[in-house]
Amino acid sequence: MGEEEKAEEKPKEKFTLHFPTENNLSIMGIVVGALVAILPWLPAIVKGVGAIVVILWGADCVRKTARYGLGTGVPSIGVLAMGYGLVGGITGIVIGSVPVLYGVGIVEPAVLIGVAAVGAVGYISGILANSEKFIGMKIPGLERGMAELGMAGALAVIIESSMIAGTWNASVVIPNIIENGVIATIFILSGFGMLQPFNSCLGADERRGRTLLVSVEIGGLCCIIFGVVASLMPAPSGILQGIQLIILGVIVWILFYSSYVRACLREAHAVVGTGLIKTMR
Amino acid sequence: MEPIVMVFAWTIVVIVLAFIACLFEDLESDEGSQSNPNSQVQLAPEMGYIHRYYNKAISGEGLSYALACTIAGTVAWMMLSQGITPVIAIPFGAGIGSLVHMIRATIPHLGREAAHKRFEQPIYMDVFYGHLVPIATHNFMAVVCITAIAYIQSPMGPLAAITGLQVAANNPFPLPLLCFIWGITVGAIGSSTGDIHYGTERLFQDRPFGEGRRVIYHGQICRYGDCGIRTSKDIVAFCAKYGGPATGLTFGLIVLFENWRTLIGMMAGGLTGGSWSPELASGVGIAIGLVIGVILIISNLYLVRWARKKFGPFVGE
Numbered sequence: 001m002g003e004e005e006k007a008e009e010k011p012k013e014k015f016t017l018h019f020p021t022e023n024n025l026s027i028m029g030i031v032v033g034a035l036v037a038i039l040p041w042l043p044a045i046v047k048g049v050g051a052i053v054v055i056l057w058g059a060d061c062v063r064k065t066a067r068y069g070l071g072t073g074v075p076s077i078g079v080l081a082m083g084y085g086l087v088g089g090i091t092g093i094v095i096g097s098v099p100v101l102y103g104v105g106i107v108e109p110a111v112l113i114g115v116a117a118v119g120a121v122g123y124i125s126g127i128l129a130n131s132e133k134f135i136g137m138k139i140p141g142l143e144r145g146m147a148e149l150g151m152a153g154a155l156a157v158i159i160e161s162s163m164i165a166g167t168w169n170a171s172v173v174i175p176n177i178i179e180n181g182v183i184a185t186i187f188i189l190s191g192f193g194m195l196q197p198f199n200s201c202l203g204a205d206e207r208r209g210r211t212l213l214v215s216v217e218i219g220g221l222c223c224i225i226f227g228v229v230a231s232l233m234p235a236p237s238g239i240l241q242g243i244q245l246i247i248l249g250v251i252v253w254i255l256f257y258s259s260y261v262r263a264c265l266r267e268a269h270a271v272v273g274t275g276l277i278k279t280m281r
Numbered sequence: 282m283e284p285i286v287m288v289f290a291w292t293i294v295v296i297v298l299a300f301i302a303c304l305f306e307d308l309e310s311d312e313g314s315q316s317n318p319n320s321q322v323q324l325a326p327e328m329g330y331i332h333r334y335y336n337k338a339i340s341g342e343g344l345s346y347a348l349a350c351t352i353a354g355t356v357a358w359m360m361l362s363q364g365i366t367p368v369i370a371i372p373f374g375a376g377i378g379s380l381v382h383m384i385r386a387t388i389p390h391l392g393r394e395a396a397h398k399r400f401e402q403p404i405y406m407d408v409f410y411g412h413l414v415p416i417a418t419h420n421f422m423a424v425v426c427i428t429a430i431a432y433i434q435s436p437m438g439p440l441a442a443i444t445g446l447q448v449a450a451n452n453p454f455p456l457p458l459l460c461f462i463w464g465i466t467v468g469a470i471g472s473s474t475g476d477i478h479y480g481t482e483r484l485f486q487d488r489p490f491g492e493g494r495r496v497i498y499h500g501q502i503c504r505y506g507d508c509g510i511r512t513s514k515d516i517v518a519f520c521a522k523y524g525g526p527a528t529g530l531t532f533g534l535i536v537l538f539e540n541w542r543t544l545i546g547m548m549a550g551g552l553t554g555g556s557w558s559p560e561l562a563s564g565v566g567i568a569i570g571l572v573i574g575v576i577l578i579i580s581n582l583y584l585v586r587w588a589r590k591k592f593g594p595f596v597g598e
Contacts, residue, residue: 075340181455185355188348188461192340192385199340200389203396204327210395214388221381225352232359257384264391270403277510278331278401 019056019212022064026148029057033155037092038109040167044230044241047163048248052219054159055193058152059215063198063208065145074202077149078195082187085153088118090178092158097170111168115154122150149194156190163245164226166236176233189225193218210263217256223249284445285553291440291450292540295430299467299536302426304529306346306467307475309419311520313337313386313412313513315345316472318480323393324500326402332504333405335412335513338389345382346427346468347461349420353378353428354460361456367432375425382424383417408512415514427467431459447557448547470532478524483516542569 020028036042036050058081066074092114126143128134162168164186165176177183197214198206223245231242265271309315313335314322322334339345357374361367387409394404432438434452441451452459484502506515544552546566551557589595 075344078340079344179455181358181457181459181461182355184351184458184461188344188351191344192348195344196340196385196388200338201392201396203323203393204400205398206392206396210392214392217388221384225355229355229359232362260388261391264395265404267398268391268395268404269398269401272403272405274405274407275403277333277504 019060019209022060025057025060029054029060029148029152029155033057033152033159034112034115037111037115037155037158037162037168038107040108040162040169041106043244044163044166044227044237045244045248047159048223048227048245051156051159051163051190051222052216052252054152054155055190055219055222056212056215058149058156058190058194059197059212060208061145061148061152062194063211064141065139065149066198067202067206068139074199075195078191078199080146081149081153081194082156082191083153084118084122084150085155085157085190086183086187088114088121088150088154089157089161090114091117092154093161093168093173094170096168111158115151115158118150118154119147122146122148152194153190156193157186160186160190160222160226163223163241164230164237165233166230166238166241172236176237182229185225185229189218189222193222205267207267210260210267213256213260213263217253217260220249220251220253220256224253225249283553284443284450285548287443288440288446288450288544291433292544295433295540296533296537298426298430300529300533302423302430302529303467303471303475303532304525305419305422305426306342306471307528308517308521308525309416309423310337310342310471310476311479311513311516311524312416312419313390314479314516315339316342317476318484321480321484321500321502325502325504326397326400328500329400330500330502330504331400331402332502333408333510333512334502335408336390336393337386337412337416337513338393339382339385341468342472343465343468345385346423346471347464348385349378349382349424350427350431350460350464350467351378351457352381353424354431354457357428357432358456361432361437367438371428371432372425375421375428378424378428379417379421382420383413386413386416412513415517419517423467424464427463428460431456431463435459447552447554467532470535471528474531475520475524475528478527479516479520482524483519538570538573542566542573545569 019025032050033054036047058078062074062077062081066077092111095113096108096111098110123143123146126146129137129146130139130142132138158168161173161177164182165172167173177186193215196218197211200214201211227242227245227249229242230237230245231239233242315337319336319338322332322336323338325332325334339348353374355374356377357367357370360370360373390409391404394402434440435456436451436453437456438451441449443450454462485498486503488498503511505511543566546564546569547562549565550559550562552562
């Protein structure tokens with residue numbers, strides 16, 4: 001759990017933000033996400049950190065998939081990620097809840113079957129989109145990006161369901177998350193965490209560090225809203241788990257929102273109170 | 282009161298709410314140049330056209346409204362499940378949704394204008410602060426209407442209380458999911474209908490009318506208003522006269538035709554008593570829908586022909 005806590009501490013150091021490189025962030029996302037997913041007894045605050053890391057990973061995947069000229073397609077890529085995520089996440093939750101596979105008690109790795117399956121589906125769809133025999137889009141790194149997007153989406157669904165309901169067991173998740181419609185909130189909030197950063201920051205002078213700050217900020221917002229929902233849920237969730245999440249969310253949101261705004265104002269061409277526009281002719 | 286009369290009455294309420302929601306949705310998107318016209322506002326500094334518009338790119342209208350409405354629906358659902366009255370729960374939820382929408386609206390203006398550094402586009406702080414409250418208030422009007430529609434249709438709403446019909450009058454989906462679906466729909470209709478009035482009329486007011494926008498004009502937007510330099514707030518007053526109401530009418534008519542044909546079909550299938558026949562109900566509903574579709578297509582063709590004759594000929598014809 002050391003790496004992501006280090007990533008949270010960074011903004012205090014006078015805006016010298018160093019997010020891990022793309023490969024390291026992928027490894028970090030998959031390791032932290034898988035660990036938090038297979039240990040459903042963890043406290044909600046740790047799951048919240050895991051969800052933030054997974055959303056950050058997804059946003060970085062969207063950025064590296066979409067920066068080759070997908071301007072208005074950025075939101076579609078994020079929604080695609082969460083579409084894969086819902087399929088993979090619910091598959092994993094249902095397979096993981098089969099009594100034979102669930103019987104281990106402390107470590108429950110069967111949920112990762114859904115994540116792996118949707119990763120494979122994403123990779124195949126990337127090949128279909130890129131191959132000249134089929135669509136022939138020829139976007140560099142699309143296969144890997146699609147696989148990672150699917151896995152990040154699935155992990156986000158699993159971790160956030162487990163954050164709200166206290167566990168990802170299907171007997172709890174289906175009545176408490178899916179039947180009452182909270183799944184829509186999970187879908188759109190995690191989707192926004194992945195798709196909004198690059199969509200809102202794109203331009204000629206876009207910078208990766210600044211873009212990813214937005215993702216962590218939305219992760220904090222997710223924790224606040226899911227914390228409020230979790231505090232109304234029956235056991236094993238409840239008010240104690242909810243308050244942990246709300247505190248984590250408020251701290252992360254204030255820290256990263258303020259550092260994003262300051263980074264933008266510092267890196268813009270000029271910040272003026274008001275003024276006329278430059279005339280051309 | 283007869284149960285079927287109550288169903289028709291609530292349908293009328295839903296249609297009126299849909300009209301108001303989509304009207305304000307379109308005006309809110311014009312407030313910060315969201316969705317289609319945003320590409321021109323984004324392109325303008327790259328063409329050397331430094332501007333004072335608000336650059337609000339919250340991932341397209343459909344998704345940004347899905348976010349605001351889903352959060353509103355989730356908060357309202359939580360309050361309703363604690364026994365709080367809908368008159369308080371729905372506006373409170375919509376307020377939280379609008380607050381989140383306003384926070385999301387701050388991100389793209391700062392991020393995208395900072396990403397225009399090499400084109401010397403400054404961040405005007407009066408433009409930034411001045412647009413946030415209008416964005417939140419217009420958004421609140423749309424979101425409160427959408428949440429109310431979802432509440433009316435949800436299993437905890439008034440339609441569920443109507444008994445005596447052959448089938449349940451309410452929608453089986455829970456409140457947050459209905460808010461999500463309605464949010465995407467209202468955003469999609471607002472994006473496809475209303476933005477034309479802003480994008481091709483207002484942003485290119487200094488170009489010839491009605492000929493479409495050639496690629497050579499892209500990014501060369503109209504930056505001056507009737508008096509002084511134009512900001513996105515001037516757009517709303519312009520679009521409130523035609524674009525917004527037209528968008529609201531579109532959405533209202535979609536909801537009207539859809540629900541009317543379904544209800545008439547179900548009445549033909551024996552909804553109010555006697556023998557209930559789902560096959561007859563869906564068959565009559567589909568037939569009425571096809572007739573409405575054909576009438577709309579013919580009248581649209583006639584309207585386009587009339588407009589081209591009256592205002593044309595256009596470049597390229």
